[in-house]
Amino acid sequence: MSRPWISATLLAGFLWIGSRPLAAGTATDPVPRSDDWWQKRHASFNEAVKAGASPGRSPAQVVFIGDSITQGWENDGKEVWARYYAPRNAINLGIGGDRTQHVLWRLEHGNLEGVRPKAAVVMIGTNNSNGDDNSVAEIAEGVAAIVKRLRTALPDTRILVLGIFPRGEQPNAQRGKLCQVNQLLQKLDDGDRVRFLDFGHRFLTADGALPKAVMPDALHLAPAAYQIWAEALEPHLSSALGAPPIQPAATTLAGNWTWTINGPDGQPVSAPLELTQEGVTVTGRFSRGPGAWLAIENGTVDGRRFSWAVKRDRPGGGVMIYEMSGELSPSGNEIVGTAKTTLDGNEMTSPWAAVRR
Numbered sequence: 001m002s003r004p005w006i007s008a009t010l011l012a013g014f015l016w017i018g019s020r021p022l023a024a025g026t027a028t029d030p031v032p033r034s035d036d037w038w039q040k041r042h043a044s045f046n047e048a049v050k051a052g053a054s055p056g057r058s059p060a061q062v063v064f065i066g067d068s069i070t071q072g073w074e075n076d077g078k079e080v081w082a083r084y085y086a087p088r089n090a091i092n093l094g095i096g097g098d099r100t101q102h103v104l105w106r107l108e109h110g111n112l113e114g115v116r117p118k119a120a121v122v123m124i125g126t127n128n129s130n131g132d133d134n135s136v137a138e139i140a141e142g143v144a145a146i147v148k149r150l151r152t153a154l155p156d157t158r159i160l161v162l163g164i165f166p167r168g169e170q171p172n173a174q175r176g177k178l179c180q181v182n183q184l185l186q187k188l189d190d191g192d193r194v195r196f197l198d199f200g201h202r203f204l205t206a207d208g209a210l211p212k213a214v215m216p217d218a219l220h221l222a223p224a225a226y227q228i229w230a231e232a233l234e235p236h237l238s239s240a241l242g243a244p245p246i247q248p249a250a251t252t253l254a255g256n257w258t259w260t261i262n263g264p265d266g267q268p269v270s271a272p273l274e275l276t277q278e279g280v281t282v283t284g285r286f287s288r289g290p291g292a293w294l295a296i297e298n299g300t301v302d303g304r305r306f307s308w309a310v311k312r313d314r315p316g317g318g319v320m321i322y323e324m325s326g327e328l329s330p331s332g333n334e335i336v337g338t339a340k341t342t343l344d345g346n347e348m349t350s351p352w353a354a355v356r357r
Helices: 007-017 034-050 067-075 078-084 100-108 136-153 173-188 224-240
Strands: 062-067 092-093 119-123 158-162 192-199 255-262 268-278 281-289 291-301 305-313 319-328 332-341 347-357
Touching: 034 092, 062 100, 067 078, 067 158, 078 158, 078 224, 100 136, 119 136, 119 224, 136 332, 158 224, 158 255, 173 192, 192 224, 224 319, 224 332, 255 332, 281 305
Parallel strands: 062 092, 062 119, 119 158, 158 192
Antiparallel strands: 255 268, 255 347, 268 281, 281 291, 291 305, 305 319, 319 332, 332 347
């Protein structure tokens, strides 16, 4: 037996909606933005959902609701979208710069008119987290208000609430704030109509860094990150849709690459990389300079993910072993990964990336 989507206690202690007046500009007070481009994009959403509900048209099975990270499915995420969501007639309701209060206003002014998706994917709140704009509790209240609006307007739709993605090149106070918001958002999960999913850790290296190959500006997603998003979401989305999951496109690592890693002085160092793939086995070599190469050992691949080891002689004697792993981008033209090694008893992890030559 499923629990009610939000308990009375949660409404009173978490949402606070109806128990206190809403101050203008809060995360739960629906407001539009005055930008002309924003108004035009909002109006285009209203037209899209109405068109999707027209007779003879295949209805949208899923809607994505959010800010610029969601809007980015139309740009850096377009190849992944074409594989996973276009066949499901998905609608992108993301607008760059939006906060929870702007999404609330949009949902109340036509963005849901006539559409009856089987699933709604919600990822919003990072723009509310800047400085002292909104507190942890206020941001969580804003997201919860969006979920409440969706449950009212779309009672048969399953809602997938995503944890807000990490931001910033290294661990920082704003990331910590978002982690606290995500802890509160877990309370929205009722095990039935509303599910909370948090996979932001998949974007990070072992030491907590956000590689540029994943988020170039430490906030917005690269194509490889949209693939990570799609693969993490797919088991839950396909279940909500009652359909078989879509599998990642078959790709190969084979070819000539230029790989890049930060050197001892922190500056990027690049060199040729040659890879061969036969089934799930990967072999190849890294260039160390003219006529010198390091061989790849124990290379394996699982879908887009791979791992291998590289050994290098130390100038003072001994051998260093680099355990390298990573993921191939949806286009098959980029790699983002991490390299682990132990030096003088200390484990070190470094991000690296590669592009086809």
